[in-house]
Amino acid sequence: MNTRMKGHINTLLEIDVAAATFSDIRWHYGTFNTLSSGEGRNKTYTYRNGVKTDLGDIEESVWYRLAEAVICREGEQQILSWLIEWESEHNYSKEPPAMLRQQALKSHAARIFDCPQWVHYVPFNKRYRPDVYAQAHIVSVVNTCCKKIGEVTQEQIDRAYEGTVCCPHCGRWSTFIIPDKREAEHGPCQKCDCNDPDMGCTMPSIDRNYACPIYDRQDEPTADKHS
Numbered sequence: 001m002n003t004r005m006k007g008h009i010n011t012l013l014e015i016d017v018a019a020a021t022f023s024d025i026r027w028h029y030g031t032f033n034t035l036s037s038g039e040g041r042n043k044t045y046t047y048r049n050g051v052k053t054d055l056g057d058i059e060e061s062v063w064y065r066l067a068e069a070v071i072c073r074e075g076e077q078q079i080l081s082w083l084i085e086w087e088s089e090h091n092y093s094k095e096p097p098a099m100l101r102q103q104a105l106k107s108h109a110a111r112i113f114d115c116p117q118w119v120h121y122v123p124f125n126k127r128y129r130p131d132v133y134a135q136a137h138i139v140s141v142v143n144t145c146c147k148k149i150g151e152v153t154q155e156q157i158d159r160a161y162e163g164t165v166c167c168p169h170c171g172r173w174s175t176f177i178i179p180d181k182r183e184a185e186h187g188p189c190q191k192c193d194c195n196d197p198d199m200g201c202t203m204p205s206i207d208r209n210y211a212c213p214i215y216d217r218q219d220e221p222t223a224d225k226h227s
Contacts, residue, residue, distance in 0.1 A: 008033075008050065009058045017069050020055070025066055027106045028052040067105040080108050082128045086120070116155035119166040143167040145174040 009015060031050035038044050051063040058066065071080050083104035091100060112118050113125065116136060125133040137154035143165070150168025157165065157178075164173045194203035194212075203212060 007056050008048075009056045010062065011059075012062055012065060012069070015055065015058075015066060017066065018073070020066065020070055022070060022074075022109055022111055024054050025058075025063070025070060025109050026053060027063070027109055028054075030060070031057050064102060064105055067109050071105075071108060076108070079113065079128075080104060082124075083107055083113070086124060090120075116153040117159055119156070119171075121153055121156075122151045122168065140179060141165065141168070141176040142179055143169070143172075143174045143176045145172045146170050149179065 029052050031048075031052055033048045033050065035046045035048055037046075049060040050057040051060055053063070071077060084101055087100040087104050087107075088097075095103075107113075113121070113129070114132075115121065118124075122133065122136065122138065125136065138151050139154050139157055140149055141152055141157075142149055145167050146169040148169050152165050152168060160176075161173070163175050165176055166173055167176075194201060201212075
């Protein structure tokens, strides 16, 4: 986009919507300003919430309308509806629908669904964009928290913070291992000497809590205290 507006933008009329790109409108951070008018006892104050973008500081409600307009212009309404659905399913803080839509607009403008480092990149694209998922650099991992095989991207492995990635099962950040191909396809028990192809696990239960690397006491059935 040729025109770069660095000041306050308060209406869509100040923006060339037809030329604005997702990069132009990407939400960098929110801004807040106190505005005053009048003198002395007649002085009044108003407040302005804005969004810092490459175009300038856009008034927040205008930014949401701008984002909607660019998404519609690019024919990506379906992706926006997927993001809203995803936000709704992961709405752990019980935000109202209007705020979920706003968050989806922010994510859409940032094109988070195209970023392999996004922790939801694999499940989101696996569900909604299988062609993108098929082209991703998928790595099977076993996180220490859940001890179950899951999928992340190579980019998440490359950027692993202190040797941790987001667990594909519970969402916690924990250390991980990358199983070999046979283990990834058939499960971690395949490499254990106690695994029998026909009988399954033959390790005595008394030994599992210290000898089995994937055993979790929380998975153990609770005994009936009165039995």
